[in-house]
Each structure stands twice: as structure tokens, then as C-alpha cells.
Amino acid sequence: MKMPKITCPNCAADLEVPDAPIHTCDYCGTAIQVSAMIGSGLTPTTRDREQLVIKDHFIIKCQYNQAQVKNLLVDWVKKIPGAPQDFEEAANISQNDLKFYPMWVGEYAATSDYVGIDNWPQFSRPAFDRPGWYEVVTYYKREESGHIIREYQKPLMAVDVQNLPIYLRDYVVTTTGKVYFDIQHVKKLGGVILDSIYKLEEAKTNLRQQVMGSQTAEMHKEVVQITRRTDDIQEKGVYYIHFPLYEIKFEYRGKLHDALVDGSNGRIVYVKVPVSVEFRAKSIAAIGGFGGIGALLIILGTLSVIGIIFGIGGGVGLIIIALMILGLNLRSKASEKQK
Structure with missing residues (x-):
């Protein structure tokens, strides 16, 4: 085409x-x-x-180059429980692409007046044996009104959901460090700029709907049904922002894995690696140790009153620890995700 x-x-x-x-x-x-x-x-x-x-076109600058991001990823993987410790030597990074993803951010001041219906309790048949208590509680409908004033900063990812990495969909992008867009910064790092799928007016409509939805949610904290409302939504600013994300693919022992790293602050958005054989062996030994001692304490605890309090309690605690370790051991892969 x-x-x-x-x-x-x-x-x-x-x-x-x-x-x-x-x-x-x-x-x-x-x-x-x-x-x-x-x-x-x-x-x-x-x-x-x-x-x-x-x-109002801004960029959140990337603070890390490809080599630095690789080091961040290696260091982070080493900290994940069960992750292989030979990752640095055995993993082969086949893709390390820097992409500047587009998003819209809208700032709004919202004022809403509403009238609605809520369920109010009605108490009857006082309890004779418990002063202040009632045996029967029924509910009736009552009209309520209220006034809500809020300020919002709403984000809108401007990439088609099919092209947006799944672990980026609920990731909170920090926009406080935005500066006016600098194409030379992108070129220096070899980044790729992605384009928005939304027009400016489409983005504004979507952001405004988000604000209306938030105001509605605030109203529903007070009433179960809204019968009338008036809203005054003041747009304080709508900004088009690009933020840096490294998309990494690597091979470890014949299998492909991927990771996402926020280039602005070095946060590992997502990474998944196989659980190491060494971790599985150590965790099985720990499961046997904690589980065995826990079972023994429970048995001994049944022999005396003090044992019931301390032995059974300690035994149950050790068995719970063993089950937690078992859960880590049964994972097919070790992963880390941040929001």
C-alpha cells in the first residue's frame, strides 16, 4: 500500500x-x-x-542505553527467587529495541451535583438482652443529593491494544519528568517513534469520558441510583507524550523469553525466566525439612497442654512455610512484574 x-x-x-x-x-x-x-x-x-x-508534544527522556539496560536486566533476574544464577553467561539477547510509545494525558477539574436514591436502614424490635441492639433491620429508599469536586490526571495509551504488550496495559507511566519533544534524543539512542492511533479530538473525548466515569463512581459511593446530575468538566491541559520502553528478547538454554524495561527509570516492567534446577533441588530439601519438623511438632504438641499451644502452633507455621516453598517450586517459570 x-x-x-x-x-x-x-x-x-x-x-x-x-x-x-x-x-x-x-x-x-x-x-x-x-x-x-x-x-x-x-x-x-x-x-x-x-x-x-x-x-503540547512532550517526551520522557530515556536515561539508559542498550548496554546499561542489559546490565539492569541481568542484576534484576539474579534477585528473582528461583531464577538461574548463570543467566549472565548463558543467556543470549537477540533483540534489544528502544521504542518511544505514545500516550495522551489529560488534566481536568471536575465539579458535579447529583440527586440519587440510596438504601437507608430502619431498625425495629429492640433486643431486650442487648441494649442498643435491634432484632429486625429493614431498608427503605431515600433521596439524597451531593456535591463532588475532584481533580484528575487521566492517561490514555495511544497504541492499538493488539500491538500493546499485555504487561504494559496496566503499567503506570510517570510523566512528571516530561520535556518538550527532542528528536535528536531519540536519534542518539537509535529509538523508534510510534504514532498515536487517536486524533486529538478523539483523545479528548476518551479522556473526558474517563473523568465522567470517575465522577460517576464517586456518586455511587453515596447512592445506589443516580436520578439527576449536572457536570462541569474543565480541561486544564491535554498533552501528547512519548515514553521510552526497551523490548528485549533473549534465548536461555534453547528457549526464547522476553522482558520489558522502562527506559526512563530502569524499572523492569516484566521479565520471565525458567526456574533453575539448583533452586528446585534446594526447595525440595527445604520442603522436607520444614514439613517433617512441623509434623513432628504437631504430634508432640498433642501430648501436653503447653504442647498444644506451642507445639501445634509452631508445627502448623512450619507446614505453611513448606507449602509456600512448594508453590515456588511448582512454577514452570520465575517472573517479575511491576505496575
Whole structure:
């Protein structure tokens, strides 16, 4: 499929753009509203420029290069219970790609007034043997009203869910360190810029719906049914942000594994490696030791009153520890995930 050609409204470079409503210029880093340029009649002039670009385009800078990320991953794997300790020598990293993922972040001030119905208790038949207690509690419907004021910062991942790594879908991206987009920073690290699947107005609509949903959830803390409401949602700012993520694939003892590393802070978003044979052997020995001693304490504990209190309690505790170790041993792989 032939890609459409446009001229960058900022640097006048000729670009072939992919099938996306917003594209970041490969030369100057301007976020171009492609959907506004193609077939709209607008031209990259000073008068039309504000309608063709995203002014609030930011980047969260990557603080680690590929070699540093590899070291972070190796050190982290060594800390995972059951992970192989020869990972550094035996693992072969076949892919270590830096991608700058797009997201929208909206800041809103929301004020809502509501009227709703809630269930209120009605007490009857006081308990004669327990002062202040009642034997029967029934509920009746009662109208309530309220006023909710909240401020929100809502994120929206701007990548198709099928192309978004599953462990990134609930990952909280820290955006406090954002700066205006710098294409040279991306090029220096050899990163790839992904484009948003949402137009600016589509992103605003989605973010506003998130705010409305949060306000609704606040109302439902007070009432079970909302009968009337008025909402005043003030948009304080909507930002287009790219954040760095390393997508890593590696081979360990003939099997492929993957990992995700946040390039802005070095956090391991996700990694999964096989459980080592050494760990399985040691854990089996520990299971036998804790389980055997625990069973013995329970048996001895039944022989005296003091033993019932201390022996059985200690025995049960050791058996619980043995079961926890067994759970670690039965895993096919050791993994780590952060939100």
C-alpha cells in the first residue's frame, strides 16, 4: 500500500506518512495531525500551522542505553527467587529495541451535583438482652443529593491494544519528568517513534469520558441510583507524550523469553525466566525439612497442654512455610512484574 505524502508544517520536509492520524516528523520531531492535512484543504502556512500540529508534544527522556539496560536486566533476574544464577553467561539477547510509545494525558477539574436514591436502614424490635441492639433491620429508599469536586490526571495509551504488550496495559507511566519533544534524543539512542492511533479530538473525548466515569463512581459511593446530575468538566491541559520502553528478547538454554524495561527509570516492567534446577533441588530439601519438623511438632504438641499451644502452633507455621516453598517450586517459570 502506497503511503500518502505530506510536507511538514514546521521544517517543510517531504514525508511519507503511515496510516495514522498523527505522525512525528522524522527530521524536526513535530507532531503532525496528518488527518487534518490530507483532504482538508489546509496548507502548511503560518496561518494554518496551529491546526496542523500538536503544540503540547512532550517526551520522557530515556536515561539508559542498550548496554546499561542489559546490565539492569541481568542484576534484576539474579534477585528473582528461583531464577538461574548463570543467566549472565548463558543467556543470549537477540533483540534489544528502544521504542518511544505514545500516550495522551489529560488534566481536568471536575465539579458535579447529583440527586440519587440510596438504601437507608430502619431498625425495629429492640433486643431486650442487648441494649442498643435491634432484632429486625429493614431498608427503605431515600433521596439524597451531593456535591463532588475532584481533580484528575487521566492517561490514555495511544497504541492499538493488539500491538500493546499485555504487561504494559496496566503499567503506570510517570510523566512528571516530561520535556518538550527532542528528536535528536531519540536519534542518539537509535529509538523508534510510534504514532498515536487517536486524533486529538478523539483523545479528548476518551479522556473526558474517563473523568465522567470517575465522577460517576464517586456518586455511587453515596447512592445506589443516580436520578439527576449536572457536570462541569474543565480541561486544564491535554498533552501528547512519548515514553521510552526497551523490548528485549533473549534465548536461555534453547528457549526464547522476553522482558520489558522502562527506559526512563530502569524499572523492569516484566521479565520471565525458567526456574533453575539448583533452586528446585534446594526447595525440595527445604520442603522436607520444614514439613517433617512441623509434623513432628504437631504430634508432640498433642501430648501436653503447653504442647498444644506451642507445639501445634509452631508445627502448623512450619507446614505453611513448606507449602509456600512448594508453590515456588511448582512454577514452570520465575517472573517479575511491576505496575
